[in-house]
Amino acid sequence: MSNSDEWETPLVFFDKLNDEFNFGLDPCATKDTAKCKNFYTIEDNGLEKNWNKGVVFCNPPYSQSAKWIEKCYMESKKGAICVLLIPARTDTIAFHKYIYNKAEIRFIKGRLKFSNSKNSAPFPSMIVIFKNI
Numbered sequence: 379m380s381n382s383d384e385w386e387t388p389l390v391f392f393d394k395l396n397d398e399f400n401f402g403l404d405p406c407a408t409k410d411t412a413k414c415k416n417f418y419t420i421e422d423n424g425l426e427k428n429w430n431k432g433v434v435f436c437n438p439p440y441s442q443s444a445k446w447i448e449k450c451y452m453e454s455k456k457g458a459i460c461v462l463l464i465p466a467r468t469d470t471i472a473f474h475k476y477i478y479n480k481a482e483i484r485f486i487k488g489r490l491k492f493s494n495s496k497n498s499a500p501f502p503s504m505i506v507i508f509k510n511i
Contacts, residue, residue, distance in 0.1 A: 386411045386492050387437045387463060395505070399461055401435040406446065425449050431457035440465055444472035447506070451476040454508035466504040482507040 392413050395401075405424030407417040413435055418424035425445055434453065438446035443464050450460035466485055467473060477483065484505040 387413060387435075388490065388492060389413075391490065392435065395435065395461060399433050399435070399459065401461070402432045403429060403434045404436070405429065405434060406436055406438045429453045429456075429458045429460075432459075434458055434460045435463075436460055437463040443467070444470065447472040447476050450506070450508050451480065454481075454510060457510050458508075459510070460508040462506040462508075463503060464506060466502040477506050480508075482509070 396413070401414050402416055404412050404414040404417040405427065407413065408419055416432075418427060420439075434450070436446055436450055447462065447464070450458075450462055454460050468478075484507070486503045486505065489501070490503050
């Protein structure tokens with residue numbers, strides 16, 4: 379999995395979040411990994427779409443985390459609820475500019491085992507929740 383930055387969300391993990399949030403959009407998906415009926419693929423480029431004040435689940439390509447963090451933050455300013463699953467990298471500019479003191483943070487105990495991986499992730503993960511702020 380180290381050759382890719384796309385980590386498919388484990389379905390059981392997603393289902394627990396979906397029970398809480400009732401997601402309507404997955405802007406970072408493939409046709410095979412989409413967790414919502416409405417989704418965008420890399421060709422659709424969810425970064426350029428208006429998320430229409432929806433409830434969004436976002437597990438972005440991790441090489442582009444900063445762009446997706448900013449996008450989720452900006453969409454929340456327009457009324458969307460955005461829930462991100464990202465590596466827990468609290469030392470980044472994006473964390474301090476868009477997440478710290480601006481969003482709810484849920485650190486995940488242990489390491490997630492993503493659906494398309496034989497082993498657990500080599501990094502800790504967190505859930506970041508942007509609400510209309």
